[in-house]
Structures are given as C-alpha cells and as structure tokens.
Amino acid sequence: FIALQSDAPDTLHHGITKVQIVVNGVNANQATLIRNYLQAVVTSWAASLNSQAAPVLNVQTRTRFNEANDSHYYLVPGVIVTIMTMIGALLTSLVMAREYERGTLESLFVTPVGSGEILAAKAATNFLLGMVSLAISMIFAAFVFGIPIRGSLTLLLAVSALFLIVALGLGLVISTAAKNQFLACQFAIMGTFMPALMLSGFLYDILNMPPAVRAITYLIPARYYVTLLQTLFLAGGIPSVIIPCCITLGVFAVALMGIARLKAPKSLE
Template sequence: MKLRRIKAMAVKEVLQIWRDPRSLMVAMLLPFTQMFLLGYGVTLDLKHIPICTFDREASQQSQDLLKLFASSQYFSIARNVRGYPEIVAGLDSGDCKLAIVIPPDFTERLADSSVSSVQAILDGTDDNTANISLGYALSVVNGYSNAVNLDWLDRQGRELQQIVPMVTQSRVWFNEDLESRNFVIPGLVAVIMALVGAQLTSLTISREWERGTMELLVSTPVTPGELMIGKLAPYIALGWVDAASCLLIAAYWFGVPYRGTILALFATTTLFLVVVLGIGYLLSVLIRSQIGASQVALLVTMLPTTLLSGYVFPIDQMPVLVQKITYLVYSRYYVTIVKALFLKGSSLIALSTPILCLLVYATAVMVLAARAFRKELA
C-alpha cells in the first residue's frame, strides 16, 4: 500500500465532488436543513393541548377548577360547550383532544364530604397524547383537590397536624429541565451523519461505472485497499465538517448542554463516520447504478437509525425480539455514546462497551468493502 497512490485517488475524488454540485449540496446543505427542521419539529413535550369544557353547574367552585386548566401551560381551552353533542363534534373534528365535564352537583358534594368527581373524555386515536393529556389533567385536578381538602379541614375545625402525608423528594439528573429537546437532538446528529455519509459514498464506485471510467481505474496499479482509502478520505473530511456543524448547532443554537470531552466526541464520531461511509462504499461496489445504490443506502441507514437506535423510541420499551435486533443496528451504539457525552459527560471508560461494538462494526465493514471490489470489468 503506497501513500502516493492513495493521495492520487483522494485528489481524484475531491475533483469529482467539486464538479458534482449535487454531492456538494447533499454534503453541505442537507445537514443544516435537517438539523433545523427536525430539531424544531421533533419533540416529545406536549403543551397547549386543546380541550373542551362542559360546566354543567356554572358555580364559583367549578369555574375555579376550569381557571386552573386555562392557566396551565399544558392546556388551552378551545371550546366552552353546552352539551355532549358539541363534545363529540369537537373530538371528531380534532379541535379538542380532551373534554372536561363538571357534574351539576359538583359544589354540593364538595361541601358535604370534600369529595366530588370530574369526567374526562379523551380522544384515543393517538394513545400517547391521550395518556400524557390524562396525566396532566389529573395533576391539575389533584392540585385543586388538595386546596379543597385543606379548606374542608379548616371548616371542620381539624388541625393540619392530624394529617401525616408521605412526601417524595425528587431530583432530576442530567436533564434537569426534563426537556425532550435535550434527549432528541443529540440522537439527531447520528441520524444526519448516517444518512449523509452513506448517501455520499454510495455514489463513488457506481459513478465510475456509469461514466465509463472504470476501465481506466482497473488498468492502474492501485490496489482495492488503496482505492477504498483514497475514495473515503475526502468524505471523512466532509463528515468532520458536517458533524462539527451539527454538534455546534445542537450546543449553541438549541442549547443542549455538553458535558463530555471534545477528544471523546471527536474519536467516537470519526469511528461512526468510518462505519457509515464504509456501508455506502460497499453498496456502491455491489450496485453499479447510482440511483439504485443511493436508494438502498437510504433504506439501510435512515430506517434503522430512526426507528431502532433509541434516537426517539426507548429501546427498553420495545418488544424483547426487537430489542435483540437493535444490537445489529450500528447507530444504536453511537446514539448511546453521543447522548451520554452530551448529557452525562461520561468518560471513554464508561462508554467502553458501545465504543468496542462500534469498533468491531467498523472493522467488519471495512474488510467487507475492501474485499468486495474486484479489478475486473465482468
């Protein structure tokens, strides 16, 4: 393996990239557009959930409860309805995700025993939104219930010391504000790098076939290993630029806290780039059509990284069989690493298992990619 031949191949690939505006557009613009679109568009936080209210009593107490819903950042009262048919219409049209119905004897029950009930009608077409909305609604009602209980005890002449509550003191580590953005955006970097890296390198060898330059390439003394390294070297440099841009946007634009070391992030990102670029190169060798290689690269990178890497959906909540399948998804390990570096500031020793798995993956992909190329035209 000679450095001179590797350098020549790298220079040739740089010229190919420079002369192909599509590759430059994918390499430079796609990461920025995806980072902003997905960074703002993907969130697990639910706020200002539209609700309908049906106050069948219209008393001061019932209005106090509804004011708590109106003042909450999680709810927004879209309609004050006057009957169940209007609730059905609101839920059917999607104007409301939740309906709160206060019974006509709400105040009377509170006065007698400090116990009353409120009906919550949920749109269950989106079960996740329904469950979260119900949890938020229960929190609002419980807050109101505690205030009513204290007032009832005071009217009964009972002392608060008679109540012995169990108190839970909670403390949140790593994501103190419980912002889903801090959980989602570090994994988004892996999604973008996987997509862009594989898309770019999936065109390297297939481009030679389509442009008719493979005969010249085969006639040169360059070895398959030298060809692979020379072809991938410019894309690793582009990958560093894209990764640095995405990580800077995550930290300084979206405000995701970064607590790890730059060296750990650089080393693991480089390892991940080797994997995704190697996959793209391997597909380019096996599939001689640029369109075909690009489409397959999109399939084997975007779907597994989005669905099975833990980027959005927690792996430990998946079925057991799917959890085992995720061990074959290379991006799972990088998502674990980048989230731990951003939010926990984990050391390389603490991340030794995912780093080792990523290293094994990178080695296997590079060996397969180097052996897949044959200096023959058949």
C-alpha cells in the same frame, strides 16, 4: 428519580414524616407506573395516620442530567447521528455505482492504483465532509440549542470519527455490491438511514421495544453512537458505557472495511 415527601403529622412522634422513594427512570413507562403506585400507597398511609384531617402530600420530582426536561437535550444528539449516517453511508454508497454508470472505471483500472486505494480515496472525501458537518452540528448544539458538553470534547470527536468510519464501511459495501445509483440509494436508505432513525433509540426507547426487535438493535451501529453522544453530552465520560460501545463500533469498522476491500471491483466484469 422520584422523591415523595409527606408532610402529614406522625401520630407517634408528633412531627413531620418524610418518605423518600427513588425510582430508576431508565424505562420511562415502567418508572411512571411505579411512581403512581407508590404515590397512592404513601397517600393511603398518610391518611391512615390522621383520619380527621386530610393529609398534605408534597411530591418533588428530579430528573438527572436534564432537570429542566428539555427535549432538545435528547433530540439534538439523535439528529447528529442521523446527519453522520446520511453523509457516511448514503453519499458513499453512490461513489462506485456512479463510476459503473459513467463507465470511468476502465480508465482507473489501467492506472497503477489498486482497487483498495480507489475505495480509500472515495471514502476520504466523505470522511472530511462528515467531520466538517459534525463540527457545524456541535456549534449549533452548543450555541443555538444550549446543549451542554459534559464529557471530553476530544473523546466526542474520536467516537464520532469511529462511527463515521463504520458508516463509510456500510456505504462502500453497498456501493461495491450495487452497480446502479438508484439501487445503491435505496439499499442505503433501507439498510442504514431507516434503522438509524427507528432502531437506534433516537425516536423510540429500546427498552420499550418487543424482545425480538430489541435483539435486532444490537446489529445497528447507530444504537451505540446514540448512547455515546447522549452520555458525552449530558452525563460526561462514563467508562462503563463508553468503552463497550467503542469496542463494538471498532469491530463493526474492521468487519465492514474488510468486506468492502474483498468486494472491491478489480475489473469491469
């Protein structure tokens, strides 16, 4: 939000003329262009009021939710998303592939435990590891980097657990499809880590991406988690943002866990 205030004397009212211009800063590049154009218009208008004296233009800029323009406020939530993706998807993608390579699935299949229970047990360990990593990350965010948590802490933990389930589902789908740890790791990096880094809005603003790439981002679960974390950390609980993102992550979680259950190995063949 940009406020332009002109201190040039008004020839009609013999006082101070004040002009406020509010620019939506969601798209940073577009907002900068609009601000520069309007600032030039106001400067020209102020000069026309008194051609004998140079106008005095005082520009006051205010950025909502991050008035100090501290990059940590934006980067730290994105780093948390990357950590959760690595633990949920990358580590989980190796669990079943490791069992295939070591030949230990045969001993598991002779037990009364079903394939779904095997997957649940594998995922549970990484889920606990992910939540512990989240707690450590939040401690560093609050006490080391000074990032405020303006939303509900309980809600933040809940949406993080939901995204972690989505990441676990992605990892299990990859793990059940690839019977080699190297292939599973490559699939996880290319299919989960890189999209979470490049297409989630963490490094690059989604609104500045080409339309075709922007459409692909709707299929990236990390996009919605980045939005949730930035909202809960900096803006607070905004239902119009939180509810659609949570619903979308819930659909991802159900779909991915269902696919992983269907593709779970029931024999060594």
